[in-house]
Structures are given as structure tokens and as C-alpha cells.
Amino acid sequence: MIKPFKIVELVDRPDGLRVARFEVYRMDLSPNGKRVMNRMRAELLIPAGADPDQHLFQQLSSAGWF
Amino acid sequence: MSEVYVLNGVSRQVYDPNSNEGQALFSQLTSKFPWVNIHEYFGISSATGHEVLGEPVITCNIHQAMVREISSGQNLIASRKFCMNSATSFIRLYGLFTDQKPAWMPPSVKVMCKGVNLPEINRFFPALADSFHDLYFSGDPDEVEAAFSLPRLRGEYETFYGATVVDGQPVRVKQYLYNEQAGFSDWDVVFYLHCKMAGRLDLL
Numbered sequence: 001m002i003k004p005f006k007i008v009e010l011v012d013r014p015d016g017l018r019v020a021r022f023e024v025y026r027m028d029l030s031p032n033g034k035r036v037m038n039r040m041r042a043e044l045l046i047p048a049g050a051d052p053d054q055h056l057f058q059q060l061s062s063a064g065w066f
Numbered sequence: 067m068s069e070v071y072v073l074n075g076v077s078r079q080v081y082d083p084n085s086n087e088g089q090a091l092f093s094q095l096t097s098k099f100p101w102v103n104i105h106e107y108f109g110i111s112s113a114t115g116h117e118v119l120g121e122p123v124i125t126c127n128i129h130q131a132m133v134r135e136i137s138s139g140q141n142l143i144a145s146r147k148f149c150m151n152s153a154t155s156f157i158r159l160y161g162l163f164t165d166q167k168p169a170w171m172p173p174s175v176k177v178m179c180k181g182v183n184l185p186e187i188n189r190f191f192p193a194l195a196d197s198f199h200d201l202y203f204s205g206d207p208d209e210v211e212a213a214f215s216l217p218r219l220r221g222e223y224e225t226f227y228g229a230t231v232v233d234g235q236p237v238r239v240k241q242y243l244y245n246e247q248a249g250f251s252d253w254d255v256v257f258y259l260h261c262k263m264a265g266r267l268d269l270l
């Protein structure tokens with residue numbers, strides 16, 4: 001399964017949530033017309049019982065990454 | 067236009083995404099796949115009927131920087147295939163061919179790459195894409211044409227071939243014709259480069 005992001009680490013929290021540390025990338029055009037790879041490293045809280053990949057995909061889609 | 071492949075008398079052409087033809091093809095594509103990001107690609111093909119998938123397919127060649135992300139640096143090249151009737155898609159990763167050459171390949175053939183089809187998260191995947199893979203090879207044109215009952219077709223600069231394999235047997239063979247040196251034309255050079263980078267000069 002190909003994913004446009006990579007979950008580097010999943011950390012369980014005592015409250016049942018999980019922290020996903022991830023990297024996401026996207027190719028764009030810079031203002032001078034050259035292709036650039038934009039990358040972001042960040043963390044996202046994953047609700048209890050949620051699939052981390054699906055949750056991340058939905059959140060990043062909503063944010064305009066894909 | 068930098069590449070032509072011919073299959074059953076029908077040719078498929080690859081265009082620069084910024085050319086008029088490329089722009090028109092991307093318009094077609096985004097009407098069915100609104101999530102397509104044109105900046106990821108350096109080539110887009112005309113739609114070609116696919117015998118196994120049973121529908122027209124547009125192929126987009128993915129930039130190397132994206133390929134490295136997709137494949138963790140393990141593959142030579144990648145493309146995204148768009149099935150225009152079913153609105154499904156998949157990634158094809160082209161890796162070094164490390165298996166034994168199939169017995170049905172003529173003696174002069176050198177298999178360089180194997181293309182496998184992979185689904186992407188939250189994108190509809192055509193189930194039939196799991197049923198085949200492609201082998202990309204060079205060989206003596208006379209011998210290859212005779213072995214696969216192909217028409218006599220040669221690029222002025224270079225000629226390569228691709229076989230689609232189902233259940234271990236070839237179901238179609240594509241002839242890739244290059245009339246001049248261009249971005250797509252030197253498969254043998256790319257093969258050597260990736261063998262060397264992978265520490266697999268034994269594959270040459």
C-alpha cells in the first residue's frame with residue numbers, strides 16, 4: 001500500500017489517545033516556477049480506536065495536502 | 067513527444083505536461099480524478115486500451131524526487147496509471163529484475179526491469195491490476211519480433227520492449243521506439259546506473 005506520508009512513531013497515551021509523529025510530502029511549484037518538494041514533520045492526536053493511517057489521510061486531505 | 071510505444075498496431079505517445087497535448091490530457095484526467103497533482107509528473111501519455119484491465123489507461127511518469135519518497139529509494143522509476151472508465155488508479159513501481167529470465171524469452175533478451183502494480187491509500191484500485199506484471203527488456207529486434215509475432219518496427223535511435231505477464235505467460239508485448247535521444251530513450255544507461263547504485267553489477 002502506497003501512502004503519501006510516513007508515520008515515524010506512534011505513542012500510546014494514558015487517556016487512550018495516540019500521538020502519531022509523521023512526515024508528509026508534496027511536490028509543488030515554487031514562485032519562480034521550479035518544482036520543489038514540500039515536507040512537513042508534525043504530530044497529530046489519533047482518537048481511541050481510530051485507524052492512524054485513515055485518520056491522518058483524512059486530516060491531511062482536509063488541510064489540502066492531497 | 068519523447069516516446070512512442072506500439073501495440074497491436076496502435077501507438078501510445080508520451081507528452082510533456084506543459085505541451086498543448088499534455089495540458090489537454092491533464093484536463094481529461096482531472097475531470098475524473100480531481101486529486102491529481104500535475105506537478106508530480108514529467109510525462110503524460112495518450113489513453114491506450116489495456117487488454118488485461120479492459121479499459122483505456124493514461125500513464126503519468128512520476129518525478130524522481132517523488133519516486134524516492136514512494137519507494138524509499140528502492141526503485142528505478144514509478145508511474146501512476148489511471149483507468150479512465152472505472153475511475154480507478156494504481157502505482158507501477160519499476161525495480162531491477164532479479165529473477166530468472168522466463169523460458170519464453172528469446173536468447174538475446176536482457177530483462178532489465180520488472181513493473182509491479184500497487185494500490186494507494188484511499189484511492190480505488192482496479193482488482194485486475196493484481197493479476198499481472200510487466201517485464202521491460204532489450205534484445206535483438208529480429209529475434210524478438212519473430213518470437214512474439216511482432217511487426218518489423220525499429221526506432222532510429224533505440225528500440226526496447228515490454229511484456230505484460232499473466233500467470234507466468236506473456237499476453238502482450240509492447241514495442242518502444244525512440245527516433246532520437248531523449249529523456250526516456252536510454253533504458254540501458256538507466257539500468258546500468260541503478261545496478262551500480264544498488265551494488266548489483268552482477269545483473270548486467
